[in-house]
Amino acid sequence: MTADVQKETLGFQTEAKQLLHLMIHSLYSNQEIFLRELISNASDAIDKLRFASLSDESLLEGQGDYQIRVDVDKEARTITIADNGIGMNRDEIVEHLGTIAKSGTAAFLENLTGDQQKDSQLIGQFGVGFYSAFIVADRVEVHSRKAGEAPEAGVVWESHGESEFSVESRDKATRGTSITLFLKEGCEEFADDFRVRSVIKKYSDHISVPVMMVKPSMPAAEDEEEQAQEAPEYEAVNEATALWTRSRTEISDDEYKEFYKHVSHDFDEPLTWSHNRVEGKLDYTSLLYLPRRAPFDMWNRDMARGLKLYVQRTFIMDDAEQFLPLYLRFVKGVVDSNDLPLNVSREILQQDASVDSMRSALTKRVLDMLGKLAKKDGDDYATFWKEFGQVLKEGPAEDFANKEKIAKLLRFSTTHTDKEAQDQSLEDYVARMQEGQEKIFYVVAENFNTAKSSPHLEVFRKKGIEVLLLSDRVDDWLMNHLQEFDGKAFQDVARGSLDLGNDSEEDKAEQEKLEKESEALVERMAKVLEDKVAEVRPTARLTESPACLVVGDFDMGAQMKRIMEAAGQPVPESKPILEINPAHPLLTMLDKEQDEDRFADLASVVFDQANLAEGGQLEDPAAYVSTLNKLLLALGGR
Numbered sequence: 001m002t003a004d005v006q007k008e009t010l011g012f013q014t015e016a017k018q019l020l021h022l023m024i025h026s027l028y029s030n031q032e033i034f035l036r037e038l039i040s041n042a043s044d045a046i047d048k049l050r051f052a053s054l055s056d057e058s059l060l061e062g063q064g065d066y067q068i069r070v071d072v073d074k075e076a077r078t079i080t081i082a083d084n085g086i087g088m089n090r091d092e093i094v095e096h097l098g099t100i101a102k103s104g105t106a107a108f109l110e111n112l113t114g115d116q117q118k119d120s121q122l123i124g125q126f127g128v129g130f131y132s133a134f135i136v137a138d139r140v141e142v143h144s145r146k147a148g149e150a151p152e153a154g155v156v157w158e159s160h161g162e163s164e165f166s167v168e169s170r171d172k173a174t175r176g177t178s179i180t181l182f183l184k185e186g187c188e189e190f191a192d193d194f195r196v197r198s199v200i201k202k203y204s205d206h207i208s209v210p211v212m213m214v215k216p217s218m219p220a221a222e223d224e225e226e227q228a229q230e231a232p233e234y235e236a237v238n239e240a241t242a243l244w245t246r247s248r249t250e251i252s253d254d255e256y257k258e259f260y261k262h263v264s265h266d267f268d269e270p271l272t273w274s275h276n277r278v279e280g281k282l283d284y285t286s287l288l289y290l291p292r293r294a295p296f297d298m299w300n301r302d303m304a305r306g307l308k309l310y311v312q313r314t315f316i317m318d319d320a321e322q323f324l325p326l327y328l329r330f331v332k333g334v335v336d337s338n339d340l341p342l343n344v345s346r347e348i349l350q351q352d353a354s355v356d357s358m359r360s361a362l363t364k365r366v367l368d369m370l371g372k373l374a375k376k377d378g379d380d381y382a383t384f385w386k387e388f389g390q391v392l393k394e395g396p397a398e399d400f401a402n403k404e405k406i407a408k409l410l411r412f413s414t415t416h417t418d419k420e421a422q423d424q425s426l427e428d429y430v431a432r433m434q435e436g437q438e439k440i441f442y443v444v445a446e447n448f449n450t451a452k453s454s455p456h457l458e459v460f461r462k463k464g465i466e467v468l469l470l471s472d473r474v475d476d477w478l479m480n481h482l483q484e485f486d487g488k489a490f491q492d493v494a495r496g497s498l499d500l501g502n503d504s505e506e507d508k509a510e511q512e513k514l515e516k517e518s519e520a521l522v523e524r525m526a527k528v529l530e531d532k533v534a535e536v537r538p539t540a541r542l543t544e545s546p547a548c549l550v551v552g553d554f555d556m557g558a559q560m561k562r563i564m565e566a567a568g569q570p571v572p573e574s575k576p577i578l579e580i581n582p583a584h585p586l587l588t589m590l591d592k593e594q595d596e597d598r599f600a601d602l603a604s605v606v607f608d609q610a611n612l613a614e615g616g617q618l619e620d621p622a623a624y625v626s627t628l629n630k631l632l633l634a635l636g637g638r
């Protein structure tokens, strides 16, 4: 598009408008963060130019000392944040400042409650960014010029933060972006030199670019005219060394926390972090953080993930996903390599052997960091698990080499506590295993309550054998890949024949007796249910329920089947096994039933109920209801 000198007024994209409104109304209690956001953006813009200039030095226009300038004007009630970074052209400014490009934004906005406190937390999760300027300003003017373009390519964007903004061309001699905030009444403090310095120190000490402010004035020059002509002298307000390049012992927790907010655009403090320098065959520094809360788009396939990559202190790219596996996609931070070439691209990263070694070392670091967090007192690990447990459960399938390590980090609800909170480790389970018990038992169902009340658990409860209660979507998948822990195999209690591993002679004799006595009943039931079940057999696993369904050793689990069906995937045909509890009054009654039609009706009700009890869907619910009603009516007629 050619530069258009005319002033053009445009409307914000609907989502942008909503976000702006929300920002202004829910973040007013923490106004000063706008400065962190704008300085962060300025520093990102400088990083981008530094990187682009590696392949095209002319972009620097002979001026390579990067800096951010913050000027305040008390009288005019303004604050200006200017950078000499990459800048924006007209199209970019319209796109970047008028729309929100993040995927899932509309869905995110739908989740807002209208409760300002809750929403302000959510918005923190989303990332506030540029629009935070409108928390303190009722007019914002952005003057930008893209590096490498002519001064005439300068463009001004202006808005009152309502529904519109305007753009017009205006020359800009220097590259980069200058943002002026016309402060609202009541926000004068952000035009105060002292106050602004302290906010910058607090939030932006650790970014590598110097943030400059005018030196506090010297005794005024005698001649007023002379004073006016003197160019003001600037000084750096922040430390301006990249935090990760400093030694661990010199960095305070607060500095680590502030730096986290800079790299992650998160509002909250991190749960924990790990900062390491590796020397030797590979030479790199990493600073990895665990967030306290999951980002709103964690389940989006195209969410931004990965670390910020630097090569010899030079920013190369955001979201370098090659350095960590997908199941650790919640980790934020920085990796700074001394081995990779400065012109490294995503394609090169995919093929580079040293990246593979770094990836496996960084993966171990994160798993160790989690291990440490799990051992620590307090709720931090529980917080982590609540937010990211389901993602970590993808681990054993993706990262076979670290399977055992990941398994130790998993947390489950189990019959030991019978609570929904997933807070029991496999090590806890193994320590509580009964003598002679060789397997780790689990049940999978659609939700916690169905799992907890599964008929399959009856005998386990009776014998005091613990069972893991699984109800997350990913659980079946997890169990397929986990297979064993500490040398003990996992066993789905709804699969195959019951083997508690510690059956006494007495139990075995009991089972044989059961089989003998119920032979006739089993045969009759198998005949009438022949289309629905693979087999009918008596079981000792039930103490209260009349019957339950069991999956054959090599068939797909019922929960997995339901998930596949819901996703429209083809599901292999297989019939379940119906296990019956011959001692149950319903089955004793069935056994005595002489009327073959009634027998068939009762048997099919028993079968359908077994299906319902494990959270299954009936193939023909109407037929179930009418059969049941027929039986009930007959009961009334007795």
Ligand SMILES: Nc1ncnc2c1ncn2[C@@H]1O[C@H](COP(=O)(O)OP(=O)(O)OP(=O)(O)O)[C@@H](O)[C@H]1O
Pocket (backbone or CB within 6 Å): 041, 042, 045, 083, 085, 086, 087, 088, 096, 097, 126, 127, 128, 129, 130, 131, 177, 264, 265
């Ligand atoms: N000072 C700047 N120089 C150049 N481009 C900028 C500058 N400030 C903002 N931008 C552009 O505007 C975009 C939107 O900024 P904004 O702060 O709203 O979101 P963000 O930085 O992408 O993400 P976040 O919401 O996590 O901060 C940026 O991605 C960048 O492309």
